[in-house]
Amino acid sequence: MKKLMSTSLVAFLAAGFTANADSINILVEGGGEMLQKAVAEKFTEETGIEVNFTVVPYQGVFDKLSAEIASGSSSFDIATIDVVWNANFADHVEDLSDLFTDNVKADLPAALLADATVDGRMIGMPTWANAEIVFYRKDLWEDADNQAAFKTEYGYDLAPPATWQQWRDMAKFFTKDGMYGTSVNGLNSEEWMAHVLQAGSPGVIVDDAGNVILDNDAHVEALEFYRAPLCEDQSVPDNALEIGWGEAQNLFYQGQTAMMKFWAHAHKLTPEDSTVAGKVGVAPMLAGSAGIGGIPGPWYNVIPSTAENKEAAAKFVAYAFANNAMGIEAPLGLAAANSAYESYMGQAGYEHFGPLLDTLGGPATKGRPIHKDYQELVDEAVMPAFQAAMECEDNVAELLAEAAEVAADILD
Amino acid sequence: MTDVYQRDIGKVMINAFALLLVLSYALPYVYLLMTSLKPAADVQQIPPRFFPETISLENFNTVLGTATLPKAFLNSLVVAILTTVLSLVLAVPAAYVATQYRRPITVLFLLFALITRMVPAVSLGVPLFQLLKTLGLLDTTTGLVLAHTSTAVPLALLLMAAFFEGIPKELEDAARMDGCTRFQAFAKIILPVMKSGIAITALFSFITSWNEFLYALLLTSESAKTAPIVIAEYNSVYGLAWGPMTASAILYSLPVIIVTLVLQKQIIGGLTFGAVKG
Numbered sequence: 001m002k003k004l005m006s007t008s009l010v011a012f013l014a015a016g017f018t019a020n021a022d023s024i025n026i027l028v029e030g031g032g033e034m035l036q037k038a039v040a041e042k043f044t045e046e047t048g049i050e051v052n053f054t055v056v057p058y059q060g061v062f063d064k065l066s067a068e069i070a071s072g073s074s075s076f077d078i079a080t081i082d083v084v085w086n087a088n089f090a091d092h093v094e095d096l097s098d099l100f101t102d103n104v105k106a107d108l109p110a111a112l113l114a115d116a117t118v119d120g121r122m123i124g125m126p127t128w129a130n131a132e133i134v135f136y137r138k139d140l141w142e143d144a145d146n147q148a149a150f151k152t153e154y155g156y157d158l159a160p161p162a163t164w165q166q167w168r169d170m171a172k173f174f175t176k177d178g179m180y181g182t183s184v185n186g187l188n189s190e191e192w193m194a195h196v197l198q199a200g201s202p203g204v205i206v207d208d209a210g211n212v213i214l215d216n217d218a219h220v221e222a223l224e225f226y227r228a229p230l231c232e233d234q235s236v237p238d239n240a241l242e243i244g245w246g247e248a249q250n251l252f253y254q255g256q257t258a259m260m261k262f263w264a265h266a267h268k269l270t271p272e273d274s275t276v277a278g279k280v281g282v283a284p285m286l287a288g289s290a291g292i293g294g295i296p297g298p299w300y301n302v303i304p305s306t307a308e309n310k311e312a313a314a315k316f317v318a319y320a321f322a323n324n325a326m327g328i329e330a331p332l333g334l335a336a337a338n339s340a341y342e343s344y345m346g347q348a349g350y351e352h353f354g355p356l357l358d359t360l361g362g363p364a365t366k367g368r369p370i371h372k373d374y375q376e377l378v379d380e381a382v383m384p385a386f387q388a389a390m391e392c393e394d395n396v397a398e399l400l401a402e403a404a405e406v407a408a409d410i411l412d
Numbered sequence: 413m414t415d416v417y418q419r420d421i422g423k424v425m426i427n428a429f430a431l432l433l434v435l436s437y438a439l440p441y442v443y444l445l446m447t448s449l450k451p452a453a454d455v456q457q458i459p460p461r462f463f464p465e466t467i468s469l470e471n472f473n474t475v476l477g478t479a480t481l482p483k484a485f486l487n488s489l490v491v492a493i494l495t496t497v498l499s500l501v502l503a504v505p506a507a508y509v510a511t512q513y514r515r516p517i518t519v520l521f522l523l524f525a526l527i528t529r530m531v532p533a534v535s536l537g538v539p540l541f542q543l544l545k546t547l548g549l550l551d552t553t554t555g556l557v558l559a560h561t562s563t564a565v566p567l568a569l570l571l572m573a574a575f576f577e578g579i580p581k582e583l584e585d586a587a588r589m590d591g592c593t594r595f596q597a598f599a600k601i602i603l604p605v606m607k608s609g610i611a612i613t614a615l616f617s618f619i620t621s622w623n624e625f626l627y628a629l630l631l632t633s634e635s636a637k638t639a640p641i642v643i644a645e646y647n648s649v650y651g652l653a654w655g656p657m658t659a660s661a662i663l664y665s666l667p668v669i670i671v672t673l674v675l676q677k678q679i680i681g682g683l684t685f686g687a688v689k690g
Contacts (some may be wrong), residue, residue, distance in 0.1 A: 025633070029645075029648060029649065030645040030648050031648050031649070031650065032647075050634075052632075052634070054633040054634055055634075055645060056434070056629060056641060056645070057629075057641065057644035057645045057647055057648075058647060058648055058649050060629050060641070060644070063626075063629060064629060064630060067537050067538050067541055067630045068541070069540045070538045071541045071545070072542075073542075073545060075545075075550060075551075075633065082649060171664070185494070245650075245651055246456060246651045246652060247456065249651070250456040250457065250471050254457065263650055265650065266650075271452055273451065273452070282548075306600075
């Protein structure tokens with residue numbers, strides 16, 4: 001907590017902005033308002049500057065900010081944007097490098113800092129970050145009969161899965177009595193991307209130099225592993241192409257799967273009337289040959305170049321990071337600073353913060369490409385190959401080789 | 413006897429086909445209703461269940477328990493009603509003149525109205541934003557009504573023009589011979605005859621505004637935010653809250669259903685207007 005306060009103070013003072021505005025307007029997605037509401041109230045109390053939130057649907061943040069920037073004037077002094085839009089807005093937002101003091105940098109996972117940097121400019125301050133971690137049924141894992149049977153069958157102790165092999169073994173082991181070991185998400189590719197990093201790839205889809213690496217060994221190896229429970233082990237429901245995050249979550253909550261990989265915040269939101277309430281354990285994302293690796297899902301506070309109250313906005317951005325832990329009491333319960341998460345460690349209900357920090361700071365953790373064409377790359381190159389792989393028929397290497405060609409065409 | 417029997421069989425088959433057609437249209441809506449009545453844990457079951465095991469109103473309580481949605485509903489209602497009224501006030505006389513006093517310029521006028529329907533709404537988003545910002549009308553009901561009217565008027569104009577085509581010019585002439593001014597003839601003779609057409613045009617204008625999303629997203633923030641935006645907010649980056657979203661959608665569809673039922677007679681009249689000519 002002390003570290004948090006000192007970091008906060010330094011960041012706030014280092015901002016060194018003077019702000020004369022009476023109010024600032026923030027464009028944000030639904031959940032994001034809740035995460036920043038408490039800090040906004042405290043900010044108003046201390047500075048007298050009112051903070052008004054404009055809440056829009058997820059895609060609305062992109063559409064509305066794009067339209068405002070295109071019009072040359074903005075009603076918003078700050079926008080809280082998803083990391084996947086950083087590249088799109090980089091040329092239209094202020095450089096916040098001054099807010100990234102050494103203390104601020106030291107308090108953030110490296111992957112979040114990297115995602116904030118576009119063409120050498122720090123374009124946004126992380127406001128909260130999430131990552132997929134492992135959720136499992138504690139009651140099943142702690143059951144003495146299961147432990148004995150698992151040890152007999154696989155030759156090692158039953159513990160939360162930490163490696164690819166353990167994941168497959170445990171998924172197979174718990175596929176019994178009408179339950180599946182886990183599920184395969186065939187509607188989203190991010191989970192597979194995390195495995196790509198765990199396999200030692202220098203990035204996903206493209207490397208830092210912009211070269212397409214979609215068909216490198218790590219991508220192939222990770223996709224083989226990702227579809228193995230579906231295509232080889234039969235330890236998951238066979239309708240992978242109908243399963244997205246929501247469906248995977250519900251299968252787990254309804255007791256139909258023994259474990260899942262899911263965004264960490266969900267641990268706090270386990271429905272009380274679900275079959276698994278009070279029985280959910282969490283562990284860091286799996287490790288491959290490169291160690292633990294995850295795809296971070298951070299959101300950034302950016303100041304549009306067209307904003308009217310830039311100084312007050314910068315003051316709020318610094319203040320919000322300095323008091324980042326205040327968002328944890330919101331329903332989503334997320335923050336970005338290490339110190340914010342650490343300040344809640346050990347408290348009941350926040351068991352997921354340890355695995356989340358381990359994942360965000362994992363040696364193989366890295367953000368998705370900060371590229372304007374990222375979404376097109378995913379939609380046009382990645383998803384067709386990824387979903388074809390879920391049919392369990394085609395050769396993964398060949399599918400990814402074709403996808404790499406499509407990706408290269410998009411980037412050309 | 414055989415003829416009667418065959419006629420009955422024919423009727424049964426037509427009715428069965430009509431029922432099937434109605435069911436195919438109604439099914440998604442009924443599923444929406446069923447989902448809204450499921451408790452949170454049952455909303456997304458795998459495999460999915462059509463009917464709720466237990467009926468729960470928790471989703472309705474959730475959405476009505478916040479100030480956001482009722483306020484957005486009210487905004488939607490005000491904007492849709494004002495848009496409808498404004499569209500009719502502008503479109504009805506314009507369509508009458510364009511069809512009854514046909515000149516090359518009135519043909520061009522109707523053609524222009526048709527062309528505006530072909531312009532993608534998204535391309536007008538930024539210009540409208542700039543315009544309303546300049547006028548100080550961003551995030552106001554007035555601003556959104558003007559934006560919605562810009563899309564509703566061409567539609568209303570084309571619809572009304574089609575209805576006015578079925579009115580004989582002699583009707584106005586007769587009224588004029590009886591001493592009416594041109595405006596009196598229009599207001600007292602023509603408009604009452606056009607009741608069905610106006611009802612159907614009003615309904616379409618209302619629905620156009622009621623369901624509109626893009627302009628509401630771009631041109632409002634908090635004060636004038638309409639319900640489609642608030643309903644879409646249930647789809648967040650971390651998933652879709654099916655329960656509250658379906659409950660909101662059910663509530664949001666009620667006014668349109670009620671208006672349609674109330675205006676049922678006029679709508680059917682409007683749809684068949686001019687279908688039988690002597």
